[in-house]
Amino acid sequence: MARYTGPKAKISRKFGDAAVLGGGKAVSRKNYGPGQHGKGKRSKKSEYSLQLQEKQKVKYTYGILERQFENLFHKAAVREGITGENLLRLCEAxxxxxxxxxxxxxxxxxxxxxxxxxxxxxxxxxxxxxxxxxxxxxxxxxxxxxxxxxxxxxxxxxxxxxxxxxxxxxxxxxxxxxxxYPERDQIPESFNEQAIVELYSK
Known part of the structure:
Protein backbone atom coordinates (compact mmCIF):
# COMPACT_ATOMS: atom_id res chain seq x y z
CA MET A 1 0.00 0.00 0.00
CA ALA A 2 1.61 3.26 -1.15
CA ARG A 3 2.57 5.89 1.41
CA TYR A 4 5.19 8.59 1.96
CA THR A 5 8.29 7.12 3.64
CA GLY A 6 10.76 10.03 3.39
CA PRO A 7 12.10 12.40 6.09
CA LYS A 8 9.49 14.03 8.32
CA ALA A 9 11.37 16.91 9.95
CA LYS A 10 12.61 18.12 6.56
CA ILE A 11 9.03 18.35 5.24
CA SER A 12 7.82 20.10 8.43
CA ARG A 13 10.66 22.62 8.09
CA LYS A 14 9.78 23.19 4.44
CA PHE A 15 6.32 24.41 5.43
CA GLY A 16 7.41 25.96 8.73
CA ASP A 17 4.78 23.93 10.57
CA ALA A 18 5.54 21.11 13.02
CA ALA A 19 1.97 19.80 12.59
CA VAL A 20 2.78 18.65 9.04
CA LEU A 21 3.86 14.99 9.34
CA GLY A 22 4.36 15.53 13.06
CA GLY A 23 8.07 16.36 12.72
CA GLY A 24 9.44 16.92 16.21
CA LYS A 25 12.63 18.81 15.32
CA ALA A 26 13.05 22.58 14.90
CA VAL A 27 11.08 23.93 11.94
CA SER A 28 12.60 27.41 11.66
CA ARG A 29 14.42 28.24 8.42
CA LYS A 30 17.21 30.72 7.83
CA ASN A 31 16.55 33.56 5.43
CA TYR A 32 19.08 32.19 2.95
CA GLY A 33 19.77 28.93 1.18
CA PRO A 34 22.23 26.26 2.34
CA GLY A 35 25.93 26.20 1.44
CA GLN A 36 28.58 28.87 0.90
CA HIS A 37 26.67 30.46 -1.98
CA GLY A 38 23.37 30.74 -0.14
CA LYS A 39 23.99 33.92 1.82
CA GLY A 40 21.73 36.09 -0.33
CA LYS A 41 18.02 36.51 0.42
CA ARG A 42 15.72 33.80 -0.79
CA SER A 43 14.00 34.69 -4.04
CA LYS A 44 10.33 35.59 -3.92
CA LYS A 45 8.05 32.66 -4.74
CA SER A 46 5.74 32.79 -7.73
CA GLU A 47 1.97 32.46 -7.43
CA TYR A 48 2.14 28.96 -8.91
CA SER A 49 4.83 27.97 -6.40
CA LEU A 50 2.71 29.12 -3.46
CA GLN A 51 -0.34 27.25 -4.78
CA LEU A 52 1.68 24.07 -5.30
CA GLN A 53 3.16 24.37 -1.81
CA GLU A 54 -0.32 24.64 -0.31
CA LYS A 55 -1.42 21.48 -2.13
CA GLN A 56 1.66 19.61 -0.91
CA LYS A 57 1.05 20.82 2.64
CA VAL A 58 -2.44 19.27 2.68
CA LYS A 59 -1.17 16.07 1.03
CA TYR A 60 1.62 15.56 3.55
CA THR A 61 -0.56 16.47 6.54
CA TYR A 62 -3.21 13.87 5.70
CA GLY A 63 -0.77 11.33 4.22
CA ILE A 64 -2.34 11.29 0.74
CA LEU A 65 -0.43 10.59 -2.47
CA GLU A 66 -0.91 12.48 -5.74
CA ARG A 67 -3.45 10.28 -7.52
CA GLN A 68 -5.61 9.86 -4.43
CA PHE A 69 -5.53 13.60 -3.83
CA GLU A 70 -6.55 14.33 -7.39
CA ASN A 71 -9.50 11.92 -7.09
CA LEU A 72 -10.55 13.61 -3.83
CA PHE A 73 -10.43 17.02 -5.50
CA HIS A 74 -12.69 15.86 -8.36
CA LYS A 75 -15.17 14.45 -5.81
CA ALA A 76 -15.10 17.76 -3.95
CA ALA A 77 -15.63 19.73 -7.18
CA VAL A 78 -18.89 17.95 -8.07
CA ARG A 79 -20.40 18.34 -4.60
CA GLU A 80 -22.60 21.25 -3.62
CA GLY A 81 -20.81 24.02 -1.78
CA ILE A 82 -17.33 25.53 -1.88
CA THR A 83 -14.86 23.14 -3.54
CA GLY A 84 -11.92 23.93 -1.23
CA GLU A 85 -13.98 23.37 1.90
CA ASN A 86 -15.46 20.18 0.44
CA LEU A 87 -11.93 18.91 -0.17
CA LEU A 88 -10.92 19.39 3.46
CA ARG A 89 -14.16 17.77 4.66
CA LEU A 90 -13.40 14.69 2.54
CA CYS A 91 -9.86 14.58 3.96
CA GLU A 92 -11.27 14.76 7.49
CA ALA A 93 -13.72 11.93 6.73
CA TYR A 181 -18.68 16.59 7.97
CA PRO A 182 -16.87 19.43 9.78
CA GLU A 183 -17.29 23.10 8.99
CA ARG A 184 -14.15 24.86 7.75
CA ASP A 185 -13.67 26.89 10.93
CA GLN A 186 -13.76 23.69 13.01
CA ILE A 187 -10.66 22.24 11.30
CA PRO A 188 -7.66 23.45 13.34
CA GLU A 189 -4.97 23.22 10.62
CA SER A 190 -4.10 26.41 8.74
CA PHE A 191 -4.59 25.65 5.05
CA ASN A 192 -5.27 27.97 2.15
CA GLU A 193 -7.62 25.64 0.30
CA GLN A 194 -8.59 28.34 -2.23
CA ALA A 195 -5.01 28.27 -3.55
CA ILE A 196 -5.43 24.55 -4.31
CA VAL A 197 -8.66 25.24 -6.22
CA GLU A 198 -6.88 27.92 -8.26
CA LEU A 199 -4.02 25.53 -8.97
CA TYR A 200 -6.35 22.85 -10.37
CA SER A 201 -8.36 25.38 -12.37
CA LYS A 202 -5.33 26.31 -14.52
Whole structure:
Protein backbone atom coordinates (compact mmCIF):
# COMPACT_ATOMS: atom_id res chain seq x y z
CA MET A 1 0.00 0.00 0.00
CA ALA A 2 1.61 3.26 -1.15
CA ARG A 3 2.57 5.89 1.41
CA TYR A 4 5.19 8.59 1.96
CA THR A 5 8.29 7.12 3.64
CA GLY A 6 10.76 10.03 3.39
CA PRO A 7 12.10 12.40 6.09
CA LYS A 8 9.49 14.03 8.32
CA ALA A 9 11.37 16.91 9.95
CA LYS A 10 12.61 18.12 6.56
CA ILE A 11 9.03 18.35 5.24
CA SER A 12 7.82 20.10 8.43
CA ARG A 13 10.66 22.62 8.09
CA LYS A 14 9.78 23.19 4.44
CA PHE A 15 6.32 24.41 5.43
CA GLY A 16 7.41 25.96 8.73
CA ASP A 17 4.78 23.93 10.57
CA ALA A 18 5.54 21.11 13.02
CA ALA A 19 1.97 19.80 12.59
CA VAL A 20 2.78 18.65 9.04
CA LEU A 21 3.86 14.99 9.34
CA GLY A 22 4.36 15.53 13.06
CA GLY A 23 8.07 16.36 12.72
CA GLY A 24 9.44 16.92 16.21
CA LYS A 25 12.63 18.81 15.32
CA ALA A 26 13.05 22.58 14.90
CA VAL A 27 11.08 23.93 11.94
CA SER A 28 12.60 27.41 11.66
CA ARG A 29 14.42 28.24 8.42
CA LYS A 30 17.21 30.72 7.83
CA ASN A 31 16.55 33.56 5.43
CA TYR A 32 19.08 32.19 2.95
CA GLY A 33 19.77 28.93 1.18
CA PRO A 34 22.23 26.26 2.34
CA GLY A 35 25.93 26.20 1.44
CA GLN A 36 28.58 28.87 0.90
CA HIS A 37 26.67 30.46 -1.98
CA GLY A 38 23.37 30.74 -0.14
CA LYS A 39 23.99 33.92 1.82
CA GLY A 40 21.73 36.09 -0.33
CA LYS A 41 18.02 36.51 0.42
CA ARG A 42 15.72 33.80 -0.79
CA SER A 43 14.00 34.69 -4.04
CA LYS A 44 10.33 35.59 -3.92
CA LYS A 45 8.05 32.66 -4.74
CA SER A 46 5.74 32.79 -7.73
CA GLU A 47 1.97 32.46 -7.43
CA TYR A 48 2.14 28.96 -8.91
CA SER A 49 4.83 27.97 -6.40
CA LEU A 50 2.71 29.12 -3.46
CA GLN A 51 -0.34 27.25 -4.78
CA LEU A 52 1.68 24.07 -5.30
CA GLN A 53 3.16 24.37 -1.81
CA GLU A 54 -0.32 24.64 -0.31
CA LYS A 55 -1.42 21.48 -2.13
CA GLN A 56 1.66 19.61 -0.91
CA LYS A 57 1.05 20.82 2.64
CA VAL A 58 -2.44 19.27 2.68
CA LYS A 59 -1.17 16.07 1.03
CA TYR A 60 1.62 15.56 3.55
CA THR A 61 -0.56 16.47 6.54
CA TYR A 62 -3.21 13.87 5.70
CA GLY A 63 -0.77 11.33 4.22
CA ILE A 64 -2.34 11.29 0.74
CA LEU A 65 -0.43 10.59 -2.47
CA GLU A 66 -0.91 12.48 -5.74
CA ARG A 67 -3.45 10.28 -7.52
CA GLN A 68 -5.61 9.86 -4.43
CA PHE A 69 -5.53 13.60 -3.83
CA GLU A 70 -6.55 14.33 -7.39
CA ASN A 71 -9.50 11.92 -7.09
CA LEU A 72 -10.55 13.61 -3.83
CA PHE A 73 -10.43 17.02 -5.50
CA HIS A 74 -12.69 15.86 -8.36
CA LYS A 75 -15.17 14.45 -5.81
CA ALA A 76 -15.10 17.76 -3.95
CA ALA A 77 -15.63 19.73 -7.18
CA VAL A 78 -18.89 17.95 -8.07
CA ARG A 79 -20.40 18.34 -4.60
CA GLU A 80 -22.60 21.25 -3.62
CA GLY A 81 -20.81 24.02 -1.78
CA ILE A 82 -17.33 25.53 -1.88
CA THR A 83 -14.86 23.14 -3.54
CA GLY A 84 -11.92 23.93 -1.23
CA GLU A 85 -13.98 23.37 1.90
CA ASN A 86 -15.46 20.18 0.44
CA LEU A 87 -11.93 18.91 -0.17
CA LEU A 88 -10.92 19.39 3.46
CA ARG A 89 -14.16 17.77 4.66
CA LEU A 90 -13.40 14.69 2.54
CA CYS A 91 -9.86 14.58 3.96
CA GLU A 92 -11.27 14.76 7.49
CA ALA A 93 -13.72 11.93 6.73
CA UNK A 94 -10.88 9.48 5.96
CA UNK A 95 -10.81 6.58 8.41
CA UNK A 96 -7.15 7.01 9.38
CA UNK A 97 -7.66 10.71 10.09
CA UNK A 98 -10.77 10.00 12.19
CA UNK A 99 -8.89 7.38 14.24
CA UNK A 100 -6.26 10.06 14.90
CA UNK A 101 -8.82 12.76 15.75
CA UNK A 102 -10.58 10.42 18.21
CA UNK A 103 -7.28 9.97 20.06
CA UNK A 104 -7.00 6.23 19.38
CA UNK A 105 -3.58 6.90 17.80
CA UNK A 106 -1.08 9.71 18.58
CA UNK A 107 -0.35 10.55 14.91
CA UNK A 108 -1.98 10.02 11.52
CA UNK A 109 0.83 7.63 10.59
CA UNK A 110 0.15 5.53 13.69
CA UNK A 111 -3.58 5.64 12.91
CA UNK A 112 -2.90 4.38 9.39
CA UNK A 113 -0.91 1.47 10.83
CA UNK A 114 -3.73 0.52 13.23
CA UNK A 115 -6.20 0.49 10.33
CA UNK A 116 -3.95 -1.55 8.01
CA UNK A 117 -3.28 -4.11 10.76
CA UNK A 118 -7.03 -4.64 11.25
CA UNK A 119 -7.35 -3.14 14.73
CA UNK A 120 -10.19 -0.78 13.73
CA UNK A 121 -13.88 -1.60 13.28
CA UNK A 122 -16.52 0.48 11.46
CA UNK A 123 -20.16 -0.33 12.28
CA UNK A 124 -19.10 -3.74 13.60
CA UNK A 125 -17.03 -4.69 10.55
CA UNK A 126 -13.22 -4.70 10.38
CA UNK A 127 -12.00 -2.14 7.82
CA UNK A 128 -8.31 -2.11 6.85
CA UNK A 129 -8.39 0.66 4.22
CA UNK A 130 -6.96 3.95 5.60
CA UNK A 131 -8.62 6.01 2.85
CA UNK A 132 -12.10 4.57 3.62
CA UNK A 133 -14.48 7.55 3.58
CA UNK A 134 -16.81 7.68 6.56
CA UNK A 135 -20.43 8.78 6.28
CA UNK A 136 -22.29 10.71 8.99
CA UNK A 137 -23.66 8.33 11.62
CA UNK A 138 -21.00 5.64 11.24
CA UNK A 139 -19.32 4.37 14.41
CA UNK A 140 -15.57 3.78 14.62
CA UNK A 141 -14.30 1.53 17.40
CA UNK A 142 -11.32 -0.56 18.44
CA UNK A 143 -11.44 -4.27 17.73
CA UNK A 144 -12.16 -6.19 20.95
CA UNK A 145 -8.85 -8.09 20.84
CA UNK A 146 -6.94 -4.86 20.24
CA UNK A 147 -8.29 -2.79 23.16
CA UNK A 148 -5.46 -3.96 25.41
CA UNK A 149 -2.70 -2.89 22.98
CA UNK A 150 -0.13 -0.74 24.79
CA UNK A 151 0.04 1.79 21.93
CA UNK A 152 -3.75 2.25 21.99
CA UNK A 153 -3.89 2.51 25.80
CA UNK A 154 -1.08 5.08 25.89
CA UNK A 155 -2.72 7.18 23.18
CA UNK A 156 -6.13 7.13 24.88
CA UNK A 157 -4.51 8.03 28.21
CA UNK A 158 -3.00 11.10 26.57
CA UNK A 159 -6.24 12.24 24.87
CA UNK A 160 -6.62 15.10 27.35
CA UNK A 161 -9.33 17.63 26.56
CA UNK A 162 -9.11 17.35 22.77
CA UNK A 163 -12.61 17.37 21.38
CA UNK A 164 -13.95 17.95 17.87
CA UNK A 165 -17.52 19.05 17.23
CA UNK A 166 -18.08 16.62 14.38
CA UNK A 167 -17.03 13.58 16.44
CA UNK A 168 -18.59 11.98 19.50
CA UNK A 169 -16.50 9.75 21.81
CA UNK A 170 -17.86 7.08 24.18
CA UNK A 171 -15.15 6.24 26.70
CA UNK A 172 -17.00 3.23 28.14
CA UNK A 173 -17.25 1.54 24.72
CA UNK A 174 -14.00 3.00 23.34
CA UNK A 175 -15.95 4.01 20.25
CA UNK A 176 -16.53 7.24 18.39
CA UNK A 177 -19.28 8.40 16.06
CA UNK A 178 -18.67 10.46 12.93
CA UNK A 179 -21.60 12.85 13.41
CA UNK A 180 -21.20 15.08 10.36
CA TYR A 181 -18.68 16.59 7.97
CA PRO A 182 -16.87 19.43 9.78
CA GLU A 183 -17.29 23.10 8.99
CA ARG A 184 -14.15 24.86 7.75
CA ASP A 185 -13.67 26.89 10.93
CA GLN A 186 -13.76 23.69 13.01
CA ILE A 187 -10.66 22.24 11.30
CA PRO A 188 -7.66 23.45 13.34
CA GLU A 189 -4.97 23.22 10.62
CA SER A 190 -4.10 26.41 8.74
CA PHE A 191 -4.59 25.65 5.05
CA ASN A 192 -5.27 27.97 2.15
CA GLU A 193 -7.62 25.64 0.30
CA GLN A 194 -8.59 28.34 -2.23
CA ALA A 195 -5.01 28.27 -3.55
CA ILE A 196 -5.43 24.55 -4.31
CA VAL A 197 -8.66 25.24 -6.22
CA GLU A 198 -6.88 27.92 -8.26
CA LEU A 199 -4.02 25.53 -8.97
CA TYR A 200 -6.35 22.85 -10.37
CA SER A 201 -8.36 25.38 -12.37
CA LYS A 202 -5.33 26.31 -14.52
Missing amino acids: RLDNTVYRLGIAPTRRAARQLVVHKHIVVDGEVVNIPSYSLRPGQVVSIREKSKSLEAVQNSLAGRGAKRFNWLEWDQSLLAGKFIS
